[in-house]
Amino acid sequence: MGLLDKYSAFPERHKTILQGGHDPFNVTIDQVKSATEVVINGRDVIMAGSNNYLGLTFDPDCIEAGRQALATHGTGTTGSRIANGTYSGHQSLENNIAKMMGCASALVYPSGYQANLGVIAALAMKGDTILIDADCHACIYDGCLMSGATIVRFRHNSPEDLDRRLQNMDGEGSNKLIIVEGLYSMFGDIAPLKEFVEVKKKHGAFLYVDEAHSLGVFGDHGRGLAEQEGVSQDVDFIVGTFSKSLGSIGGFCVSNHAEFPYMKFTSRPYMFTASISPATIGTVNAAIEKIEKHPELREKLWSNAKRLHEGLQAAGLKLSAPASPIVSVEMSDEEHAIASWNRILNEGVYVNLAIPPGTPNSKSLLRSSISAAHTTAQIDQITAAFKKVLRPNPDSHIDAPQTGLVSATPE
Amino acid sequence: MVTQETDDLVFHKTCDLLKPYNKKNIALTMDTDIATELEIDSVAILDLIMEIEDIYGISIPMNLMADIRTIGNLVRAIHDLGGNK
Numbered sequence A: 001m002g003l004l005d006k007y008s009a010f011p012e013r014h015k016t017i018l019q020g021g022h023d024p025f026n027v028t029i030d031q032v033k034s035a036t037e038v039v040i041n042g043r044d045v046i047m048a049g050s051n052n053y054l055g056l057t058f059d060p061d062c063i064e065a066g067r068q069a070l071a072t073h074g075t076g077t078t079g080s081r082i083a084n085g086t087y088s089g090h091q092s093l094e095n096n097i098a099k100m101m102g103c104a105s106a107l108v109y110p111s112g113y114q115a116n117l118g119v120i121a122a123l124a125m126k127g128d129t130i131l132i133d134a135d136c137h138a139c140i141y142d143g144c145l146m147s148g149a150t151i152v153r154f155r156h157n158s159p160e161d162l163d164r165r166l167q168n169m170d171g172e173g174s175n176k177l178i179i180v181e182g183l184y185s186m187f188g189d190i191a192p193l194k195e196f197v198e199v200k201k202k203h204g205a206f207l208y209v210d211e212a213h214s215l216g217v218f219g220d221h222g223r224g225l226a227e228q229e230g231v232s233q234d235v236d237f238i239v240g241t242f243s244k245s246l247g248s249i250g251g252f253c254v255s256n257h258a259e260f261p262y263m264k265f266t267s268r269p270y271m272f273t274a275s276i277s278p279a280t281i282g283t284v285n286a287a288i289e290k291i292e293k294h295p296e297l298r299e300k301l302w303s304n305a306k307r308l309h310e311g312l313q314a315a316g317l318k319l320s321a322p323a324s325p326i327v328s329v330e331m332s333d334e335e336h337a338i339a340s341w342n343r344i345l346n347e348g349v350y351v352n353l354a355i356p357p358g359t360p361n362s363k364s365l366l367r368s369s370i371s372a373a374h375t376t377a378q379i380d381q382i383t384a385a386f387k388k389v390l391r392p393n394p395d396s397h398i399d400a401p402q403t404g405l406v407s408a409t410p411e
Numbered sequence B: 001m002v003t004q005e006t007d008d009l010v011f012h013k014t015c016d017l018l019k020p021y022n023k024k025n026i027a028l029t030m031d032t033d034i035a036t037e038l039e040i041d042s043v044a045i046l047d048l049i050m051e052i053e054d055i056y057g058i059s060i061p062m063n064l065m066a067d068i069r070t071i072g073n074l075v076r077a078i079h080d081l082g083g084n085k
């Protein structure tokens, strides 16, 4: 097989996907009017497929903090953290995130992706065993591969399966690292963290939780699912991102282990890349303060999420999980998912199209993610768009017949 | 005494699990390349492996995946991990 032969099937699949009208994986947003309103192809569209859970991307204080940092410290650091790229802002951001998470120390990375790569690869090595939830994000897989450790995948959200696998390895003597997420990005379901903590303790393993989608969403301080479940002290490493509820870009890991801060001397995605820009630091610091001082953002987020979930459920659509800020409608197949996604966009609502292999269990999904910045009227418009396009059939979820529908294909 | 499940039986059980992905109905042999000859994506292969793990009570590390190309490779891996008992 030639170097590029593996791409031979791509043009055909891309063409099929394009038949619906818009390119779901290359939508261009011409203008961003607010955290929930964008312009696509000259049309106003409600954004229901971001990860802007607290709606902070247009928060005036966050913008001002970014603006000030930009003017004071310049456009970029032009260097890595271990060379010229550590400014006082990076130090204060690491202190702030550790304090916000109630942990001893934090490491900040240029993205959540790199945080997972960097921490997993710095933690485990050949001879160690990492057990990952089957539905873990791609960057967790990549971090595991980079570490050189033995990787074992266990059934999604199944402490029993994890326990059985660990049992079979007992006496083998390798270090065990368990990795799960808080809120899962595709189905919007949450991990049974208390049960995972029990299994971890039983087998003397370490527990690592990626709270990318749960930070700012769960817990009295918005620390995530571990806080809400009362198990923060039993989680060894928590990873998060600045790119979702904090409305910026960057990632982090926090831990109470005394050895953890020294990982910065071994973690390659920390050492060999430029540090995040001053403006980014400014916006993230301001956003952390928002999470701490404005719990009402979280309340609004949840009331919006429940309203959408209830509305879609009442419409007879099959949802993949109980209410959370990620509400995914399960579609019968990829073709219907693509056609319906186009029609919903033509109704003025952008949601995410998720198809295999990007989804667990080969499911095709229309995924909405809700923001505290959505108005009740917008939530109802999102619900209405789904109802108009999808027939209320809990088994087949087939698109409504053509009558009264906006066709997605240019005729 | 544990009874050994022969590689032949493991092969047949594996073929049963692969059936849904054999849309063109090709003849499955020990040499069939799972990823290229069947219509199965990278995540579905992992899910299939998990079903095999359930049947045999073993864990097939993902690190071995790079070396498992054919049905025969998979049967061999199950054998090596003590799964055919």
Ligand SMILES: Cc1ncc(COP(=O)(O)O)c(C=O)c1O
Pocket (backbone or CB within 6 Å): A111, A112, A113, A114, A116, A137, A139, A181, A185, A210, A212, A213, A241, A242, A243, A249, A250, A251
């Ligand atoms: C669970 C999980 N971890 C990590 C990431 C990566 O985060 P970032 O976008 O900051 O790189 C994502 C985002 O897609 C995610 O869903």
